[in-house]
Amino acid sequence: MVSRDIRNAIVDLESAYAACLDDDRLEAWPDFFTADCVYHITTRETVDDGYSLGLFYCHNRAQVSDRVKILRNAAVFSVRYYRHLVSNVRVVGEAGGVYAVEAAYAVFATDQLDGITTVFSAGKYRDKVVFAGGVPKFKEKVVIADTASIPANLSVPL
Amino acid sequence: MVSRDIRNAIVDLESAYAACLDDDRLEAWPDFFTADCVYHITTRETVDDGYSLGLFYCHNRAQVSDRVKILRNAAVFSVRYYRHLVSNVRVVGEAGGVYAVEAAYAVFATDQLDGITTVFSAGKYRDKVVFAGGVPKFKEKVVIADTASIPANLSVPL
Amino acid sequence: MVSRDIRNAIVDLESAYAACLDDDRLEAWPDFFTADCVYHITTRETVDDGYSLGLFYCHNRAQVSDRVKILRNAAVFSVRYYRHLVSNVRVVGEAGGVYAVEAAYAVFATDQLDGITTVFSAGKYRDKVVFAGGVPKFKEKVVIADTASIPANLSVPL
Numbered sequence: 001m002v003s004r005d006i007r008n009a010i011v012d013l014e015s016a017y018a019a020c021l022d023d024d025r026l027e028a029w030p031d032f033f034t035a036d037c038v039y040h041i042t043t044r045e046t047v048d049d050g051y052s053l054g055l056f057y058c059h060n061r062a063q064v065s066d067r068v069k070i071l072r073n074a075a076v077f078s079v080r081y082y083r084h085l086v087s088n089v090r091v092v093g094e095a096g097g098v099y100a101v102e103a104a105y106a107v108f109a110t111d112q113l114d115g116i117t118t119v120f121s122a123g124k125y126r127d128k129v130v131f132a133g134g135v136p137k138f139k140e141k142v143v144i145a146d147t148a149s150i151p152a153n154l155s156v157p158l
Numbered sequence: 159m160v161s162r163d164i165r166n167a168i169v170d171l172e173s174a175y176a177a178c179l180d181d182d183r184l185e186a187w188p189d190f191f192t193a194d195c196v197y198h199i200t201t202r203e204t205v206d207d208g209y210s211l212g213l214f215y216c217h218n219r220a221q222v223s224d225r226v227k228i229l230r231n232a233a234v235f236s237v238r239y240y241r242h243l244v245s246n247v248r249v250v251g252e253a254g255g256v257y258a259v260e261a262a263y264a265v266f267a268t269d270q271l272d273g274i275t276t277v278f279s280a281g282k283y284r285d286k287v288v289f290a291g292g293v294p295k296f297k298e299k300v301v302i303a304d305t306a307s308i309p310a311n312l313s314v315p316l
Numbered sequence: 317m318v319s320r321d322i323r324n325a326i327v328d329l330e331s332a333y334a335a336c337l338d339d340d341r342l343e344a345w346p347d348f349f350t351a352d353c354v355y356h357i358t359t360r361e362t363v364d365d366g367y368s369l370g371l372f373y374c375h376n377r378a379q380v381s382d383r384v385k386i387l388r389n390a391a392v393f394s395v396r397y398y399r400h401l402v403s404n405v406r407v408v409g410e411a412g413g414v415y416a417v418e419a420a421y422a423v424f425a426t427d428q429l430d431g432i433t434t435v436f437s438a439g440k441y442r443d444k445v446v447f448a449g450g451v452p453k454f455k456e457k458v459v460i461a462d463t464a465s466i467p468a469n470l471s472v473p474l
Contacts, residue, residue, distance in 0.1 A: 004162055004320055015404035019418060022440070044239055045270070081360055081462040083438040085403040085420050087243040088173035102177060104243050106266055108422055108438040108462070112361070115464025117438045122241040122266040122275045124180070146239040146266070148273025162320055202397055203428070245401040246331035260335060262401050264424055280399040280424040280433045282338070304397040304424070306431025 002091045002099070010101055010129055011089045013136040018084035018105075021157055026071060029157065030064045034130060034137045037061050041143040041158055044123065055145075067157070081110040082120065082156045098139060101127040105143075107158060121147040121158060160249045160257070168259055168287055169247045171294040176242035176263075179315055184229060187315065188222045192288060192295045195219050199301040199316055202281065213303075225315070239268040240278065240314045256297060259285040263301075265316060279305040279316060318407045318415070326417055326445055327405045329452040334400035334421075337473055342387060345473065346380045350446060350453045353377050357459040357474055360439065371461075383473070397426040398436065398472045414455060417443040421459075423474060437463040437474060 017032050033039060039058040058064045086105045093100035102124060109120035128140035143158045175190050191197060200212030216222045243264045251258035260282060267278035286298035301316045333348050349355060355374040374380045401422045409416035418440060425436035444456035459474045 004166065007166065008320065008323065012406055015406045015420075018404050018420060019406070019440075022420065043273075044268075045273075083420055083422065083440070083462050085243060085245070085401060085422055087245050087401070087403050088176050090170055090173045090177070104173075104176060104180065104241055106241065106243055106264070106422070108435060110360075110438065110462035110464070115359075115361075117435045117463040117465075119266060119275045119277065119435065122268065124177075124241070146241050146268035147275040148268070149275075159321075162324065165324065201431075202426075203431075243401060243403070245403050246334050248328055248331045248335070262331075262334060262338065262399055264399065264401055264422070277424060277433045277435065280426065282335075282399070304399050304426040305433040306426070307433075 002094060006099070006131075007091060009131075009136050010091060010099060013129065013138075014086045014089050014101075014103055014125070014127075017138075018086050022081075022083050026068045026157075029068060030061050032138055033061045033064055033141070034132070034139045035061045037064065037138055038140045038142075039064055039138070040141070041145065043148045044144050044146050045148055047144055071156075079112055080120075080156075081112060083108045083110070083117075084158075086125070097130060099129040101125070101129055103127070105158070107156075119147075121145050123147065123158075160252060164257070164289075165249060167289075167294050168249060168257060171287065171296075172244045172247050172259075172261055172283070172285075175296075176244050180239075180241050184226045184315075187226060188219050190296055191219045191222055191299070192290070192297045193219045195222065195296055196298045196300075197222055197296070198299070199303065201306045202302050202304050203306055205302055229314075237270055238278075238314075239270065241266045241268070241275075242316075244283070255288060257287040259283070259287055261285070263316070265314075277305075279303050281305065281316075318410060322415070322447075323407060325447075325452050326407060326415060329445065329454075330402045330405050330417075330419055330441070330443075333454075334402050338397075338399050342384045342473075345384060346377050348454055349377045349380055349457070350448070350455045351377050353380065353454055354456045354458075355380055355454070356457070357461065359464045360460050360462050361464055363460055387472075395428055396436075396472075397428060399424045399426070399433075400474075402441070413446060415445040417441070417445055419443070421474070423472075435463075437461050439463065439474075 041056040084107050089103040106122045107120045110117040123145035126142040130139045197216040199214040247261040264280045265278045268275040281303035284300040288297045357372040405419040422438045423436045426433040439461035442458040446455045
């Protein structure tokens with residue numbers, strides 16, 4: 001059984017990650033990852049079919065940072081507010097200091113023009129977390145979206 | 159006050175239960191219950207009116223297992239992905255080793271044809287949890303759905 | 317780092333607050349606040365624009381209690397069921413026994429006539445929590461709603 005402090009730190013990591021995105025502090029977002037991270041958005045249909053392709057792939061933190069620049073330069077950004085609810089966070093395994101973590105998420109989008117909120121994406125996270133100097137980071141974050149209608153040109157990370 | 163480890167184990171039970179259903183591992187679902195369990199789905203309207211009738215009732219784990227067979231044989235199954243967010247998990251009482259637990263849930267359904275996600279059901283769980291050899295199980299799980307528009311022929315457990 | 321027991325007590329406070337509202341135990345709702353509390357509902361748009369105005373403001377617990385009376389007298393009440401999912405609860409700071417807490421929420425509304433559930437409001441809580449005789453209370457609760465389409469005549473607190 002994982003220690004209570006590690007468990008709490010991992011739950012807090014997931015919460016802080018979500019708050020960073022929802023508060024539109026995108027420049028701080030890459031700090032949640034290790035330098036050699038994998039960040040991958042895919043759909044459940046793709047995973048169930050046995051493919052590893054996805055909507056979006058970063059092979060390291062530099063690519064995550066590049067993503068931020070692209071999003072900031074995209075004129076369409078900030079048309080919507082996003083809200084991530086990350087729930088059911090569970091540490092499902094540990095090997096050599098790498099914690100396997102699963103969680104369910106739902107992201108709600110609010111149109112800034114009409115103020116109406118709808119379900120944007122639901123799915124799960126399949127993460128690997130490591131601790132560097134006591135600070136938890138995502139070595140791997142795989143977003144497996146149930147929702148398949150996400151535009152390729154995602155205006156917010158999941 | 160309930161011990162931190164018991165609290166964590168109960169929160170993890172709720173999360174693992176949700177993941178089992180959402181990952182479509184239905185054959186493992188009955189293992190979350192005790193042999194003499196009660197599993198009951200009802201609506202808030204019914205409860206508020208003082209009735210104990212419901213949409214669905216299992217009086218023991220064998221009936222829960224039967225339900226899995228029925229769902230697997232139903233041709234309509236797998237038209238949708240489901241995602242349970244279980245939140246606000248609270249241990250509200252304890253007597254003789256039986257923990258009374260409440261939680262809020264929202265289940266999102268994603269249509270596999272168009273990939274769009276909508277709210278399928280929201281409501282609360284009113285559970286009784288016991289520990290058998292250190293492993294938490296549901297002795298009772300009462301699903302009180304706010305949503306009354308659930309088809310009688312539920313294609314996924316709540 | 318905040319102690320595990322304080323952390324758990326704050327998470328439980330958020331859960332119990334939500335359950336109180338969703339169970340329609342409005343008369344117990346003011347007890348979650350200190351006598352000198354601030355309870356404030358505003359929108360994200362307002363906050364981003366640097367304004368402190370909001371949809372709704374209580375400057376102390378007496379005003380919170382007044383709100384309950386108004387809601388109980390309003391004929392429109394009880395046309396909908398509400399369900400709050402409060403997630404990503406994080407203690408983000410502490411000073412002089414006052415804990416700064418942030419959380420994400422989504423509230424679902426179920427129409428009692430057709431039984432259909434929709435997203436009513438999503439947003440965040442920015443709270444200040446104090447402990448009085450070991451019991452956590454909200455000294456301040458600021459609801460920052462992403463959703464701007466909330467009717468001024470809110471039929472349930474957020």
